Amino acid sequence: MATGTVIKYVGRTTDFKGKSLGEIVGSLKNFGVGRIIVRSVFLRYPEPSFMKIVKVQTCPDEERRRVRVGVEKTFRGQKLPNITEIYRTSYKTDYQLIPKREETRLLESINTIGNKADVILPNSIEMPPLMKLFIIKDHEKKGLETSKDFMMPLSYNQSPNRTNKIAKANEQPTIKFTMGLGKPVSPSLYDGIPL
Amino acid sequence: MLKSVLKARAKSFLSISLKKRTFLSNDYKCNENWNSAISSPLLNKINLNDFYNKLDQTHSSKGIISAIDVDIFANAVTEPVHLEELKDLLHKLRLSAETGSMLESTSHATVRHSIKFDYVDELIQMLKDPLNYGLFLDDYSANILLNELLVKKNYTQAADIAALIMLQEEYNNDILCSLCQYSSYMFIKNYVEPEPAVMEENNKKVEEIKIRVKFLRNPYFDDHFDIKDRLKLAGKTLAWISEKTSNTLNNNLQLIGWLIYKKYDQLLATSEELCTNTKFRIYNEVIDLLNKELHKVEPEKKEVLEKCISLLAKIEIIPTKPSLQASLTDNIENAINKTQEKDVAAQKELFILWEKTRQLKLEEQSHRLDRVKRVQIIEEKQRQLQEEEQKLWFFENEEKIDLQIEDKEKLVDKTQTKKKVLTAIDENYIPPEILPKRR
Numbered sequence: 001m002a003t004g005t006v007i008k009y010v011g012r013t014t015d016f017k018g019k020s021l022g023e024i025v026g027s028l029k030n031f032g033v034g035r036i037i038v039r040s041v042f043l044r045y046p047e048p049s050f051m052k053i054v055k056v057q058t059c060p061d062e063e064r065r066r067v068r069v070g071v072e073k074t075f076r077g078q079k080l081p082n083i084t085e086i087y088r089t090s091y092k093t094d095y096q097l098i099p100k101r102e103e104t105r106l107l108e109s110i111n112t113i114g115n116k117a118d119v120i121l122p123n124s125i126e127m128p129p130l131m132k133l134f135i136i137k138d139h140e141k142k143g144l145e146t147s148k149d150f151m152m153p154l155s156y157n158q159s160p161n162r163t164n165k166i167a168k169a170n171e172q173p174t175i176k177f178t179m180g181l182g183k184p185v186s187p188s189l190y191d192g193i194p195l
Numbered sequence: 196m197l198k199s200v201l202k203a204r205a206k207s208f209l210s211i212s213l214k215k216r217t218f219l220s221n222d223y224k225c226n227e228n229w230n231s232a233i234s235s236p237l238l239n240k241i242n243l244n245d246f247y248n249k250l251d252q253t254h255s256s257k258g259i260i261s262a263i264d265v266d267i268f269a270n271a272v273t274e275p276v277h278l279e280e281l282k283d284l285l286h287k288l289r290l291s292a293e294t295g296s297m298l299e300s301t302s303h304a305t306v307r308h309s310i311k312f313d314y315v316d317e318l319i320q321m322l323k324d325p326l327n328y329g330l331f332l333d334d335y336s337a338n339i340l341l342n343e344l345l346v347k348k349n350y351t352q353a354a355d356i357a358a359l360i361m362l363q364e365e366y367n368n369d370i371l372c373s374l375c376q377y378s379s380y381m382f383i384k385n386y387v388e389p390e391p392a393v394m395e396e397n398n399k400k401v402e403e404i405k406i407r408v409k410f411l412r413n414p415y416f417d418d419h420f421d422i423k424d425r426l427k428l429a430g431k432t433l434a435w436i437s438e439k440t441s442n443t444l445n446n447n448l449q450l451i452g453w454l455i456y457k458k459y460d461q462l463l464a465t466s467e468e469l470c471t472n473t474k475f476r477i478y479n480e481v482i483d484l485l486n487k488e489l490h491k492v493e494p495e496k497k498e499v500l501e502k503c504i505s506l507l508a509k510i511e512i513i514p515t516k517p518s519l520q521a522s523l524t525d526n527i528e529n530a531i532n533k534t535q536e537k538d539v540a541a542q543k544e545l546f547i548l549w550e551k552t553r554q555l556k557l558e559e560q561s562h563r564l565d566r567v568k569r570v571q572i573i574e575e576k577q578r579q580l581q582e583e584e585q586k587l588w589f590f591e592n593e594e595k596i597d598l599q600i601e602d603k604e605k606l607v608d609k610t611q612t613k614k615k616v617l618t619a620i621d622e623n624y625i626p627p628e629i630l631p632k633r634r
Contacts, residue, residue: 004399004400004401004402005401005402005403005404006401006402006403006404007403007404007406008403008404008405008406009405009406009407009408009411009412010405010406010407010408010411011407011408011409011410011411012409012410012411013410013411014410014411014413015413016410016412016413017413017415018415018417019415019417023326026289026325026326026329027325027326027362027420028325028363029331029363029365031295056295057295058292058293058294058295059292060290060291060292061290061291063408063409064409064410093410093412093413093415096417097417097419099364099419100364101435101438
């Protein structure tokens with residue numbers, strides 16, 4: 001009388017949907033060069049995001065086998081100019097292969113997004129209130145006139161996926177960032193405080 | 196005289212009745228070119244048993260196996276035993292980093308040799324498991340393999356191969372496409388539903404083994420590589436391959452394909468499209484299959500199917516004489532007549548190209564190994580020279596060496612004194628007595 005064995009896997013949960021790059025690329029002739037893959041987590045954006053495999057380099061076997069893949073990445077409708085390398089994230093079981101019959105449709109979907117209004121981000125921002133008071137006091141002590149408006153330059157984290165423009169010297173930004181608290185949910189708590 | 200004539204007649208009669216229906220002629224297989232390619236001087240020199248042992252040893256000691264070595268092994272196979280060893284080597288190669296540089300001639304040689312030594316079942320197992328073996332069919336080896344299987348009327352395995360071709364989505368070779376369509380259609384036609392396996396009562400003790408993994412995988416069915424049902428695969432093969440070009444035969448096969456693949460919405464869309472095409476005519480077999488499926492399908496899907504049937508009922512039916520099977524075989528023969536010579540020429544070129552690549556890669560490998568050896572020898576020599584230098588220059592460097600000895604002695608002293616301190620403490624130390632607490 002044999003005892004059945006059930007294997008139960010214990011580990012961290014993820015919300016990935018798909019296969020690992022190694023599995024996809026290993027099941028295709030010529031390692032899938034020229035095919036298009038998609039990452040499930042990028043499908044949450046309304047604009048299409050996909051990656052076309054350009055170069056594949058295999059790596060030795062390990063528990064979650066990785067593979068070094070060079071791709072032409074299109075993120076949220078914008079095609080990035082350089083070839084992106086996927087290596088450290090290739091073990092994630094989040095990739096899906098696009099069949100060849102649906103490739104043309106995907107590639108053309110970029111053209112139909114429609115130009116959303118270009119967003120220009122501001123290049124300077126109001127100083128925080130405490131900083132303002134500090135500067136005023138500091139100038140009084142040193143005897144300088146406080147005639148400036150309190151604006152300081154703003155720096156952004158650069159990444160190839162972030163394509164929003166930053167306002168240059170004379171351009172008007174389309175979004176304004178403020179130091180205020182905005183509109184609170186219960187104004188009574190903020191009686192008498194300038195927001 | 197009469198006797199000899201009768202004998203000759205009898206012989207020719209026998210040969211006709213024994214002649215199996217083969218599609219590809221022997222010329223297609225380019226056997227002479229292939230045999231001359233594998234009996235090249237490079238491959239003849241090798242003793243395969245020793246070669247396998249050596250590769251095995253290198254793999255277990257250094258953990259490396261090179262793609263070119265496996266390629267040479269695959270091409271030099273002369274006995275069925277070697278095929279088992281080749282399978283093992285392919286598995287090892289696939290699990291190493293070198294798998295990226297595996298040569299195409301390896302797969303082609305494996306397929307050819309497996310057919311020759313009747314290793315086809317295991318070959319198909321390996322082909323179905325690319326993550327562990329890395330074998331892929333190219334157009335020519337696929338054609339040869341399909342031909343072999345169809346000659347033996349082994350439609351199940353032929354449909355398996357056709358499905359593998361469909362999964363790779365490379366439909367450039369006409370002969371291959373037509374052979375795949377024929378295999379899938381014959382499999383579907385002769386398909387018998389297997390009896391459902393009797394499930395045993397589960398009151399046995401179930402032992403649960405827990406395995407720790409870094410991340411749990413969410414269930415995901417990609418409807419492509421994950422399909423295991425042969426019938427569905429055959430349907431998908433028919434549908435996808437026949438989508439390429441639009442003619443009467445292909446359109447009919449598309450309808451069958453979508454039906455068997457159970458994509459009834461796509462079936463409806465295709466039927467609607469075909470209705471508008473005035474030149475389209477439908478085969479009896481397609482309508483029969485549609486009706487048969489109608490009885491088997493669940494009630495929700497029945498509506499869609501009935502719609503399709505009613506749409507297609509308006510189309511002119513092809514008379515029973517050119518049956519679908521006959522049209523398929525005609526299609527194959529047309530494709531062969533069109534492409535055979537091109538394929539034969541291409542194969543011959545490929546063999547020459549592979550031979551050259553093999554030579555090149557082998558030279559590269561031997562250069563690399565030479566360089567490694569030379570570097571090792573140079574380092575060994577350097578070490579020896581250093582030792583000699585120490586000996587010869589001893590008296591000049593005596594003072595420096597004395598200083599070095601002092602430094603080393605200091606280090607040794609420190610470690611020794613530490614130990615002594617520990618032992619001193621140990622002798623005077625009496626550990627406290629711990630008595631069990633009485634509650």
